[in-house]
Amino acid sequence: MKTLHDTPIKVHDIFKALPDQQRHIRVVLTNGVAGVGKTFSVQKFSLDWAEDLENQDVSVLVLLSFRELNLIKDEQYSLLTLLHVFHPTLQKVTAEQLAVCKLLFIFDGLDESRLSLDFNNSEVVSDVTQKSSVDVLLTNLIKGNLLPSALVWITSRPAAASQIPPTCVDRVTEVRGFTDAQKDEYFRRRFRDEELSSRIISHIKTSRSLHIMCHIPVFCWITATVLEHMLTTEQRGELPKTLTDMI
Structure with a gap:
């Protein structure tokens, strides 16, 4: 990827456009070496949101690790059912509510993924109640076919980051560690x-x-x-x- 901007950014601002940017930031890919703090950044972002400190425009934050998703990679789910399974507190959320609220999906640890993420030949899924494999749900969510208004944040080690096509990513960030x-x-x-x-x-x-x-x-x-x-x-x-x- 060509580096267009190399600018320090705070973790809670990763979905906010820079002063000289007009485009909407929907999909963010964060990479960094092992142990540098990617998961910690995700946890800090989630905690600040939960404590009403940052990003209060987000209605629902859904944190899923690829390590957990690997366990159901051969099963069929709809996106709505997937949310109900991994986050029981969302059991009462309906398809109609998902369509109007602002969601943020955080997928942590792409380098641990055992899913076959095919962005070129996977079926198109645009209904949150339509069942499919987990990898198809993810590719459609990232591409914007499924819940196009939802924000998506993916973390990965550098070697695995290329699994996500550059055309699907609006911003790439890097956790570089301590000065x-x-x-x-x-x-x-x-x-x-x-x-x-x-x-x-x-x-x-x-x-x-x-x-x-x-x-x-x-x-x-x-x-x-x-x-x-x-x-x-x-x-x-x-x-x-x-x-x-x-x-």
Whole structure:
């Protein structure tokens, strides 16, 4: 894909057009390496919506993981039934209500998908009560044949993102992890003991390997857990300077 814009964007603004954009943002594809925070971003977005803090124009938010969808990939569902099965709180929602309310579907973890997403030859489904396979429902939802007013957010690791044709995506975002300043902030917030956090930050900065890896949040968590244990117990020895040393 050609990069048209490379602009920082807050997670709760991903469906909002930039000042110089006129087009409607309906489908967003977010990619990022393992452990960088894609699922956390989804959870933060969902929590802020549920607590009436952000994106209150959305009436219903439906979060589905591809890991869960894999379990029913050989079964037949209508979109309405699928919602009822995965979100029992929506049992009373009717097809007529789906047509008029603003929905947001979040599909997390495309890289874990075992579905056959065929955007060229799949049957057209435009009725939320029409039964079909899960992969056909998804392709029609993404293409806009099914609930064209619904917003769709897909997360994926980079290698799997190409499963979604560029013509079906209105915006591509990337979770890039922590900046150097955010690494320091993470450790200072993680530990109330200022001396402990300072020692850990200092050690990480002396190790090029650790410092580079800690741009991925999950590595910050691993590093914090291991170094805290070593610095607060009787365990002796040189502090690890690589992920291999920690293991």
